Amino acid sequence: MKIIVVEDEVDILRGIQEVIDHSQLPFEQVFAVHTAEEALELIEQYRPEIILTDILLPEMTGLDMLESVKALAYGPKVIVISSYNNFIYAQRSIQLGAIDYILKPIHKEELAEKIGVVYDMVQRELISQDQIKNQIAYARLGTEALQEKFVQGLCMQKTALQEHIHHRLQVWGMQWLETDSYVLISLSINREDVRGKQDKDMNLDLFAIGNIADEILKSYQPSVIIRSIHHDWVILTAWEQELSIAQDIHERVLKYQKIIPAIGISERQHSFQAISEAYEQSRKALKVALMNSNQRIASYADIIDRIDHEDIGLVRQWVAEAVLGGDAEVVSLWLEEMIHRFILDRDVSKTGDLSIKCFEWILEVHSCLAEKVDMEISHFPLELWEKAERCPTVDDLKRLLRDHLSELMKLVADQQHPSLPNFMIDKAKRIIDGKYGEAITLQSVADELSIHPVSLSKLFKKETGQNFLDYLTEIRIEQAKRMLRDTNLKIYEIAEKIGYQEIQYFGKLFKKRTNMTPKEFRYGR
Template identity: 80%
Template sequence: MKIIVIEDEVDILKGIQEVIEQSGLPFEQVFAVHTAEEALTVIEQCRPEIILTDILLPEMSGLDMLESVKAFGYQPKVVVISSYSNFMYAQRSIQLGAVDYILKPAQKEELIEKIGSVYDMVQRERISADQIKNQMAYARLGTEALKEKFVLGLCMHKTALQEHIHHRLQVWDLQWLETHSYVVISLSINKDEFRGKEDKDINLDLFAIGNIAEDIMMSYQPSVMIRSIHHDWVILTAWEQEQDVAQDIHDRVLKYQKIKPAIGISPRMHSFQAISVAYEQARKALKIAILNSSNRIVSYSDITDRMDEENDVRISQWVAEAVLDGDDEAVRRWLGEAMERFMLDRDVSKTGDLSIKCFEWILEVHSSLAEKVDMEISHFPMELWEKAERCPTVDDLKLLLQEHLSELMKLVLDQQQPSHPNYMIDKAKRIIEAKYGEEVTLQSVADELNIHPVWLSRLFKKETGQNFLDYLTEIRIEQAKQLLRGTNLKIYEIAEKIGYHEIQYFGKLFKKRTNMTPKEFRYGK
């Protein structure tokens, strides 16, 4: 606490200063000045809590000085001292906020008593102000806690917009949830990346991330941010460029905390009742973002969520079929969709959990392959499992599985080539020549030969120099030539007889092969 004494008489000023310093009152500083002008400079800079001033001072009176102090925007305790017992002075000093009035000459004991009384008054007000401040802080904390609980309830449970909910939204200044479209954004970190850190340190990181995000969200209003039951952060915002919001949070957290946060974004919702749905979708997107080190901002709309439970069961069969077909692109696509769905599984929360899921799935793929081909592939899984356990990220795990499936694809194609290719192709040609007028396809011929269509296609090309469809077309066009010259059948009848049901397609194909239309060929042009 600080006190300033303003007195133009040197001896009196020095005496008052000595009384204060010897009083035992724990003032931090005691300022002593001779004029009101000097006093105003000290008061403006140091803001002493107590001002003890004479009334009659050179150039500017003490009371005029107090008028000027009002402009400084604070309220010191003022004690006025004067040798004049004029009531008018006392009255004006009280109007200017003086808490006491002392007449000269004042006794030492009286002076100490007066200053001590004002000192105690300031102390009591300080304590009271601190108590009020603390009570207001607790009240704000309580209010925020109730608001968070209310919003969290909207996220966790589907809630209809009833009258009492409408009033509570108004109380918390959340009525925009009724009138605006909005998204839910979930924000967290991949705790696997913080191995070796204690839980309290991880929580401090999460708290710091929350502070950064909360500060950022001040620029993206209307919004509300809460802590979820999972101890990460949830943001509801009506800001229309939600990707910009997420990117801003991501970049600033990375800049200031050196952490890549994971962010999941729900689709934009247009009804209040959909808050819980949006929350669940944001949580699913967050889960993908946590596990995916290459993309830490994930929108739910980008997640593959098209397959039903029946398709979940069949996905390993589809991958097996793609392996048999030698379709590397399909293998990669199904693998990506399978891994996304595994990441959304309730039992998967870290890369190790995902590795287990993927290993079980690879066993299903192997089982599906075993039903279709006669070969030994069971030695792969354990070796794969050992490698999968060492994968630090989802990207590493995905690459490992892609390499494994590519190896399977090569193994299947290399080991399942027919042992007598010439005999097999001759037999395929005979089937084509006998059934060219029917719905002949690569698959139907492969089925008759009891081999895979991919192998038949590759073998046919290798042995004949042309692909299956070209050979079939060649046989059909040769038959058409014979029928055009040797019969009176109409052109559309000939087309149907050799396996083409659309005469225009047949005409284009015939001309492409012979440089003549069927009619021109018939009449010998």
């Protein structure tokens, strides 16, 4: 607490200072000046809680000074000293905020008592103000806790917009959720990025990130941020450029905390009841961001677009066929997609969980491959699993598995019987020879062989020197030539028997292959 004494008479000023010193009141600072002008400068700078001033001062009076102090609007306690027993002075002093009026000559005991009374009054007010501030703070914390619990409930289960929900949204200024479209953004940090830190330090980091995000959201309203049940952060926002929010948070957290945050963004929702669905989407996107060092801001729309919804059993067979055919591009493509799919599994929360999923899938690929090549595929060293367990990031795991499948392709190429690819193509040829008159396609033949059509196409070209369609056309034209020579079937009947429904199309193909029309070929022209 601070006090200022304004008195132009030196002896009286010194006497008042002595009274204050002997009172043993714990003032933080005691200012003593001779003029109102000096006093105003100090009052404006330090805002002392108690002002003790004479009325008659050089140039500016004490009452005029109090008029100027009143304009500062900070409410000090004022004791006025005067040698005039004049009601008008006393009345104006009270109007200007004085709580006591002392006549000269001053008695030290009386002055000490009055200063002590005012000191106690200010002290009680300060304590009361602190209590009110604490009560407001506790009330705000309680309100925030209730709001957090309410929003967590909306995130965890689908909630209809009933009347009591409507009232709560109004209380917390969240009624925009009833009318505006919105997204959910989940925000966290990767524990592997801050390896070595204790839990309390990580909690401090998360707390700091939440504060940064809260400050940023003031520029992106309407928005609200709460703690999730996973102890990280969830943002609900109607701001239309949600990616701008994510990028702003990412940049500021990196700048001020030296931490790379992971951020997952839901699809934009247009229904209040969809909050729980949006929350689930943002958590899935967050998981991708947490486990992928190259994609720390992930959108649910993007990760869903990337997923191929093919049956996982078919994918295993296609990968096995790609390994068999030495197609590294197809192997790499499906490996990438399967890892992406595994990341979104509910039971995968860290790289170790993902390693187990991938290990089991590689074993299944081995099993499919062993069935196809009629040989034992035992090239799966225990070291692979041990290395997978030690992979710190998803990228490291991808590289490890990609390298393993490449080694597997080399092993199959070195150990398999030379006639194996020919066997596969021979089987494809037999299917074509038996069904050339039907609506046969690359896909239908691939399905019969349990092989991906892309792999079959590449293998067919590699082993025969021509693509699938050229071979099919060649077989059909040869059969047409035989029927034109040896039967009396009409030309359109022959076209239908070899798989062509349009006689004009058949005629063009026949002439392109033989340099004759079917009729010219039949009559030897």
